[in-house]
Amino acid sequence: MARPPLILSLFILPALLFIACSGAPGPEEQVQVRAFDAFQAMAHIEALTALGHRPAGWPQEREAARYVHMALLRYGYEVIELNFSFSPRVTRWAWLSVSASGEAPMRVAAMASWEGDVEGELIFSSQATTDRPFFIALVDSSEVERLETEIGRLAALGALAVVIYDHRGLVPWHLLVRKVMIAGVALPWEDAQLLLARMAEGPISVRLTFPPPAERTSTTVLGRPKGDRCRLLIGAHYDSVPLSPGANDNASGVGVVLELARVLAGSKGICFAFFGAEEEGLYGSTRLAAWMAQRGEAPEAVVVLDMVGLGDALITAGDAFLARELSQTGALVGVELSPGDLPPGTDSDHSPFLKMGIPAVLLHRPDDLSYHTPGDRKEKVQPHLLQEVGEAVLAWAKSKRPLLAPMTPGR
Template identity: 30%
Template sequence: MNKFKKKAAVLLSAVMLSSGLAYSPAVSLPSADAAPSEYKSAFDQKVIKRFQAERSIEHIAYLSEEIGPRVTGTEAEQEAADYIKNLLNSYGYEVEEQEFAIPDRMSGILETVDGNEVQVNIPSGSGSTDTDGITGLLFDAGLGYPEDFSEKAEGKIALISRGEFSFAEKTQNAVEAGAVGVLIYNNAADQPPLNMSLGDYESPVPLAGLTMESGQALLEDVAAEEKEVTFAVERLEDATSTNIIASKSPKHVDNPEIVHVTAHFDSVPYAPGANDNASGTSVVLELARILKSYPVDKELRFAFFGAEEIGLVGSEHYVSELSEDEVSRSIGNFNLDMVGTNWEEASSIYMNTLDGQANTVTESAEAAAERIGTSSPLTLYQRGASDHVSFYEGGIDAVNFIRREPETANLEPYYHTPDDLIQYISEERLQEIGELVGAAVYELIRK
């Protein structure tokens, strides 16, 4: 893309944020002999009348409550993959299971002497321990400047606040002071355990990120009373994740065009992932159930990705496995992520594209919204951060459908927290996005 187009795309997003207006991309007018909108709407009803948000709720309940957090590379993530695969088989699809390698993962546990477990995030670059971990006293190292340490830090686990300089520098200062472990807690309230990046730094001692609340509690209830904690970190090597793919091909059509409908099913640590992203997964599952029985003139692929939360690894693998011919025949990717929140402020359906420009998918969604009378506004927005990125970078028109607050583009407050629960899911909004995407997809693929 040239510099002018990049600037235009950024400006478009900035204008939308400041004005709070939804952007509706131009839709080509029908030709004189095109079918009237009433005729198209009749076909929309074949999807709308069959989409059942109650079924989506059942899927969300199983994924977020029966399984719970579905962290990349864990048994829980694989259990979710198996659940999706079994459902698709029951709908009559032949299902492909794509296994792929993921980067080594760090896992850890922090417990007080009283047996209370503290939630932690272990960054890449942390040192590891043996199975028993290390047990020791905490040392309050403030912000982690060199002068915040004394000879008393030696042999202890440094407890450091986030702020003012990098995590790697804080850790290095603690190591040089003789600390045998490092705990860094957030400086903002009501956030998940701190997810740190150390850059190229490799810590020789175990390291973990904590919430602000956990850090303060450790200072007041543990460090002040000179109580010990046990801290263990394990490196999980040769781990894998899984994509689940179901396809529906047209009869008697050579080399058909392809439409990809996708969602990721993994979640971050400690988050049940009801909205992120059992919601998107549940809607795609329901669309797969409905569209299985209808004749089509394009190939329809439903793909469910693992390892999205660690850097879109699953979707990158999926796109990398497409042949040049398959890419050339691919006309669009509808990616659903966080579509079910009941947070009132998330009143707009955002259509995120990586370049901020309209494409085949946004235009089909706008046209469907007009035909079926979708009540929530649709907002075209420049944003990555989901699996549509992999398709765009592979040369395929792609859109991430997601709910945000229209004036700020904020996500729900439960995002990536233990509060991402089914009680904050809206059945009405699941129905709305299912009807919208279902109508748009069916209009593209129907025979």
């Protein structure tokens, strides 16, 4: 187990001091289940977003792991860190330079796993014809119904690559892992405006440079009652996509899970997991699921929270029986959970457990248009929605009465 650092960043210390007064229970109150407090969950969200964006394998993600580690220690848990390496698919960068301009290249987000250099005239996608092949197309993703279809059309016309932006200010990170037949990059609206200004002056050519990906490391942090095993597992991922503070996706899930860890501290058999590198392909949850299976310690049920602080409907996706169980106990505290599905091409950290035959459910609010963008800020997270999901999961955990028995003294 990695030892937590003695010195934390200055912006983490205030949040830890805030939660210090609500640490692990004493022996005389080990079976007491406290009330869920959304404002303590918000304190965690504020601390995590203060780190800025938290791309997998970057220093900010590591700081987030340290923060979670220290909070779990404060609540009295045994903390285990599972490190792993991965080859990045989403948080990859490329370089875009205007040919013969002498200007410094822009750092942009690389699509899929393209490598090498591509150079050609930059034209608007609407100007693409078979009469001018070997071009690079500039695409406003907000102007096309299906981006994959548009990229296919451009490839058929001879496009070498696509440069994607969104004039509404969004960064289409969710599109970067799609497999396409040509090279592609995505860039923020601010950088797109610079290119548009250059194109207004006359024809330009651009070069896209895709360096090979360098392997990175990340961590899954597991908190479990000392001397006990995990029969229930509640978790959330703590990384974010680049350029996004990741308040709703997914500091909201982390904040709720940490607050549940405080509320349920001293309860037998309930563990809390915080997954790294979810945005890169569920690496952290896959690592934990495999580790638990190898040790013969697979949990009986897994509940994952992802994007729970903004939107209307709270949906359940995954194991149908466990989803009904959560809906029934949620209804007892006035929280409605509805069965639903994730958008095509997306997934979350419940899936690796499902693939191993472990009942797992994702709790998720799908109505957030600012996720994966710089607009995913803490000011948009709504505490009453955190309270709802926190009380729903707490009601489910409390329904597992045998798991909430006091731990044997001395264990």
